Amino acid sequence: MARIIGVDPGLTRCGIGIVTAGASRRVTFEHVEVLRSSAETPLPERIHRIGASIERLLDGEKPTGIALERVFAQDNVASVMGVAQISGVVMYLAEARGIPVALYTPNEVKAQVTGYGAADKAQVTTMVTRLLGLAEPPKPADAADALALAITHAWHLARGGAAVRMERFGRQAAVPGGETPAQRAWREAESKLGRRRGARS
């Protein structure tokens, strides 16, 4: 049984989502939360506040793997430094405990859970809510993103852990082995809604 902690790293808000999964592609919701620190707090203290919570989670939840968002320098310059600093702490703490860390780009995660690499935040939240059978959508977006990361990694492991190379995955791209669970669920959700979405029609 895989127990995956997804981490959407950040200084102001750091999303944490935990799912479990067996050999099938079925994923089970376990936990979601958003760690926060105030911009008025000195930087080393902010980093420690978020990091200490992650350290407690790793020791308490004993995950079999971490799914962490891969950060790029070309993202929003104002927040990317904090994102990179927290991601460094997450990798350090995980590696110190022998917990493997998988890195996924935002587009890889979107492509997996919505079937569409350029999906917006609302689409990701909708799919995460549906895939995990949640009564309400997880909020804020960082919480949904963390669960989406965990789901992405759980599916990756269910596929046998083959390398994920979906960075340029677009809505026309074929998925080896046919529809992903997300694509199937999305198609069903669309039929149910009874309307066509411009971006995907």
Add this chain to the structure above:
Amino acid sequence: MARIIGVDPGLTRCGIGIVTAGASRRVTFEHVEVLRSSAETPLPERIHRIGASIERLLDGEKPTGIALERVFAQDNVASVMGVAQISGVVMYLAEARGIPVALYTPNEVKAQVTGYGAADKAQVTTMVTRLLGLAEPPKPADAADALALAITHAWHLARGGAAVRMERFGRQAAVPGGETPAQRAWREAESKLGRRRGARS
């Protein structure tokens, strides 16, 4: 007695320099080294390798303070993510031990040790070698930069810990209280060399 560890953060090379200082501006060399990780090693393992060495240094050297280079997103995009990730780990480990972390921009450090905010790496190395009375210049540049960070913070503490605001410090800028030890040493070094330097003449 202040015992300062200067850290020039990086994934490929992370400079570490340790100095001690009393109430005067005299600084004493204690230790210098460069931590390294290979670009072929997976990222979480690289971060852990550097971070674990820093953790051992903090516990073994028991510094009274850390001087860490402040990173900006506008620096070299290829290396800035690794620099930010390591700096996050350094802040996390220091804060967890109650060791205060001071952040300095590269220009603040250059202005302090050479008297010139736009000094080049060779000038920083020359001044660090001279200020610490080293028999040989510390190499590579990351080692000299780490010592320069530690010296900058030692002087900051010797001045009573007043806020350092030297980001726009230029060669024409006046230093409150006259010459810094670096400026005096630099002037003496220049006289000794018996030649004028284009950039500073």
